[in-house]
Amino acid sequence: MSVPVRLLLADDEHLIRGALAALLSLEDDLLVVAEAASGPEALAMARAHEPDVAVLDLQMPGADGVRVATSLRTELPGCRVLIVTGHGRPGHLKRALAAGVRGFVPKTVSAQRLAEIIRTVHAGNRYVDPELAADAISAGDSPLTAREAEVLELAADGAPVAEIAERAALSPGTVRNYLSSAVTKLGAENRHAAVRLARERGWV
Amino acid sequence: MSVPVRLLLADDEHLIRGALAALLSLEDDLLVVAEAASGPEALAMARAHEPDVAVLDLQMPGADGVRVATSLRTELPGCRVLIVTGHGRPGHLKRALAAGVRGFVPKTVSAQRLAEIIRTVHAGNRYVDPELAADAISAGDSPLTAREAEVLELAADGAPVAEIAERAALSPGTVRNYLSSAVTKLGAENRHAAVRLARERGWV
DNA sequence: CGCTCGGCATGACAAATGTCAGAGCCGGTC
DNA sequence: GACCGGCTCTGACATTTGTCATGCCGAGCG
Structure with missing residues (x-):
């Protein structure tokens, strides 16, 4: 040495x-x-x-x-x-x-x-x-698609759907669909719990 | 010494x-x-x-x-x-x-x-x-009353109102009232943003 | 004693959110 | 070329929220 x-x-x-x-x-x-x-x-x-x-x-x-x-x-x-x-x-x-x-x-x-x-x-x-x-x-792999993760991240600070939609340049309906599917995939109660879960697992 | x-x-x-x-x-x-x-x-x-x-x-x-x-x-x-x-x-x-x-x-x-x-x-x-x-x-003092802070804390992990109500032994309506007043006092968009703000200031 | 404030509740209404079905577009793969 | 999965959107619906008015009770205060 x-x-x-x-x-x-x-x-x-x-x-x-x-x-x-x-x-x-x-x-x-x-x-x-x-x-x-x-x-x-x-x-x-x-x-x-x-x-x-x-x-x-x-x-x-x-x-x-x-x-x-x-x-x-x-x-x-x-x-x-x-x-x-x-x-x-x-x-x-x-x-x-x-x-x-x-x-x-x-x-x-x-x-x-x-x-x-x-x-x-x-x-x-x-x-x-x-x-x-x-x-x-x-913990395995993230089941979220890229968009789902992106939208979930934008939802992280409690912003309303309209704001997320604007920031992601998506329609509000699409945002809701992504959030819904992310919440389902994570088995969470709602988007906020989903954010917490994804955070814990390092998926966002 | x-x-x-x-x-x-x-x-x-x-x-x-x-x-x-x-x-x-x-x-x-x-x-x-x-x-x-x-x-x-x-x-x-x-x-x-x-x-x-x-x-x-x-x-x-x-x-x-x-x-x-x-x-x-x-x-x-x-x-x-x-x-x-x-x-x-x-x-x-x-x-x-x-x-x-x-x-x-x-x-x-x-x-x-x-x-x-x-x-x-x-x-x-x-x-x-x-x-x-x-x-x-x-940052000053917390403007929240004891109950408001308690309810806000229970809301922290994204639980729905019904669950918060049960855990705090309050009626769902009361929980919503406390959350609403907490959100107003903190100038937040919604309860989740309020939780974030209260966290940042160490009020929960 | 009357006032105010906080805790607790109900009911009603508007807005946001969650859920579902469907539908078009694209880039892969078999 | 058919098929599938992801991305995007719309519309409709039920549920959950946020907000407000209103009421009752008890504690502290002038």
Whole structure:
């Protein structure tokens, strides 16, 4: 291990990021070369420092971890991405994997464990937290079509049908049909419960 | 500073808790004597170790930081409580202060800053993050009556009126009246938007 | 004591929503 | 070419909501 693994850390919580940087620096084969507090900043830092592994929080202002990962995939193909998250929803894991992310772990792991996982990812292997993987498998795929998901998302903040229709450039009747079918597919009581369910499963 | 400040750290995210413990231990006047990953565990640890300052995450399984603080207030009056939170809602701050919490800070502060704040709190002073305080003041008090808030809370998961009525032991008509008045008071489009608003302001 | 306010309820009406049947268009697949 | 599934729309209907007027009761207050 003569050449250390160069890391980018991105998390909007300064406390966590700083603490993490300090802990990971204790490992002598790991080197934190850049830190960022938002999605765009993470991208800029990655371009500037070209790290070996990017450790990204899933929830960040600007652009979430998965979006950053997508951009990195094309801009810096050599940079492996590891996503760290507080509350992992099954759908997020799926989206992350589709975006070429190499690792996905909850924040409940210890720093020691995280260091090992970073090495695993750097070596070209993948690592997914077993519990999250189990959740993702049991939750299965989203039964929603693209439009249904889109409309459901627009319905998320409690907007009336008319507003959703306008924002989606659809007729109100169509919106109601999509919502109805989404609600049926999810087995929910009404659209709002459906939104909640889809959220929980990471389908929106 | 011959006698160090004895700390209890409680956060369900092992990564953060461990990292924090490591960083705070670097300060030679601070000593982490206990750690916990949940509300009940935090209480048990506090009883066992009687720390000078308890640093609690707001969101924890079992019982949130404010509830733990309430219990500590009576059981260990000498133990100061400092709440740390990811996304601080105005209402939470108010509830926390009412529970006798001495400090309230977002996770965006640096560890250095946190250490200073721990000393401030230990010295018997209070510390509230200026930005959160400003939010709380501008958000003001909840205009909702106890019943309105209760009904709104039951409406949170998208349940129909009939179910809310049953769970609150009220007539459906009354429930609709309360919801209606809550929606009006909050200036929302409908009950679901009202729930969202009330959530954002920490009024539920 | 009378007033006001909050809690609780009913009934009635208008508006929004959920549900269903049908129908045309497109891009795949067998 | 026939068939299927997803996307889009319309129209009609039942149900659920939001809103309002109105009433009763009890607690607190001037």
